[in-house]
Amino acid sequence: MFFRASTVAVLAAFASSVLAAPAPSKVEKRQGEVVGLGQEPSPTYTGRAYGNLELIASLLTAPLQLDRVALLRDEDFVFDFRNPPGNIQVATGNAGRVVVANRKTFPALIGTGSGMAMGFLGPCGFNTPHTHPRATELNVPVVGSLNTTMILENGVRLVNNIVGTFQLVPFPQGAIHQEFNPDCGETIFVAAFNNEDFGTSQTADNFFRLANDVVAASVGGNIVIDGRDVDQFRDMIPRNVAIGVEECLAKCGLAKR
Numbered sequence: 001m002f003f004r005a006s007t008v009a010v011l012a013a014f015a016s017s018v019l020a021a022p023a024p025s026k027v028e029k030r031q032g033e034v035v036g037l038g039q040e041p042s043p044t045y046t047g048r049a050y051g052n053l054e055l056i057a058s059l060l061t062a063p064l065q066l067d068r069v070a071l072l073r074d075e076d077f078v079f080d081f082r083n084p085p086g087n088i089q090v091a092t093g094n095a096g097r098v099v100v101a102n103r104k105t106f107p108a109l110i111g112t113g114s115g116m117a118m119g120f121l122g123p124c125g126f127n128t129p130h131t132h133p134r135a136t137e138l139n140v141p142v143v144g145s146l147n148t149t150m151i152l153e154n155g156v157r158l159v160n161n162i163v164g165t166f167q168l169v170p171f172p173q174g175a176i177h178q179e180f181n182p183d184c185g186e187t188i189f190v191a192a193f194n195n196e197d198f199g200t201s202q203t204a205d206n207f208f209r210l211a212n213d214v215v216a217a218s219v220g221g222n223i224v225i226d227g228r229d230v231d232q233f234r235d236m237i238p239r240n241v242a243i244g245v246e247e248c249l250a251k252c253g254l255a256k257r
Contacts, residue, residue: 049076049107050085056103059110068111079106081118095125096181103196115193121146121181124248128202129178135198137171137191139163139179144187147180176203180245184252 049055055071062068079101098119103110115135119127121144129149139148141163150159152175162182163169171177181187208215249256 050105052107056107056110059107062111065111072108077108079108095123096121096127096186098127100200102198109196113194113196115196115198117191117193119179119187119189119191121179121187121189123181123184123186123252124245124254125181125187126245127179128204129176130200130202131174131176132171132193132198132200133174135193135195136173137177137193137198139169139171139189139191141165141167141187141189144181144183144185146187146189147182148177149180150175150177180248182248184248 049072058071059068062071081099081101084099084105096119098117100115100117101109102115109115121127139146142165145165146163146169148161148163148169148171150169150171152159152172161169179189207218210218248254
């Protein structure tokens with residue numbers, strides 16, 4: 001890039017005036033912004049846009065990105081995974097939760113073709129096998145590690161990995177996969193999706209919603225679903241997951257139910 005001599009002189013004068021000016025004590029406050037330089041509390045985002053069907057409909061039908069942005073406030077472009085608006089946790093249990101940002105929970109994603117989730121798994125926490133019907137997942141642990149298992153489709157071998165902090169594992173669209181925290185501390189993972197409405201289908205939960213005779217025929221006979229009888233159907237659980245669960249429970253001093 002080239003500048004004329006007169007342009008350089010103007011830029012030099014401007015830089016000198018900026019460097020000579022005293023540093024501001026505060027950033028000018030606007031609605032939803034941080035008002036200090038780390039000296040005042042972070043803003044509280046009200047989640048006005050969350051679940052607002054009228055706003056979502058307007059965003060979906062807006063002809064241009066310019067029109068979509070005009071419908072949103074500055075703070076509508078921020079999503080807080082630790083303290084999300086509304087009741088949007090999914091796969092919530094005693095061992096953790098997964099929080100999703102999709103076009104309903106975070107309407108600013110409309111038009112981006114993207115979504116995201118964050119998982120917070122406690123010691124030995126297990127995000128049970130599931131699929132995403134409309135997106136591929138890119139999963140990265142940012143705290144701790146994950147034991148992951150994936151089955152792409154019939155006839156394809158089981159893929160298993162121990163994924164460390166800041167390592168990436170992909171789960172293609174429709175693949176059955178699970179994440180397990182093999183450690184005694186919290187594991188946090190970030191999952192990106194190439195769809196604003198990626199969806200989640202917990203495999204076992206939905207399988208056992210089928211009629212009893214269909215379930216029985218599928219598993220080759222009657223089966224008792226009770227944690228106290230886990231050893232009776234241990235062979236139905238992937239070996240690496242079963243071993244990992246046992247080792248983690250022993251390491252963390254957690255008793256089987």
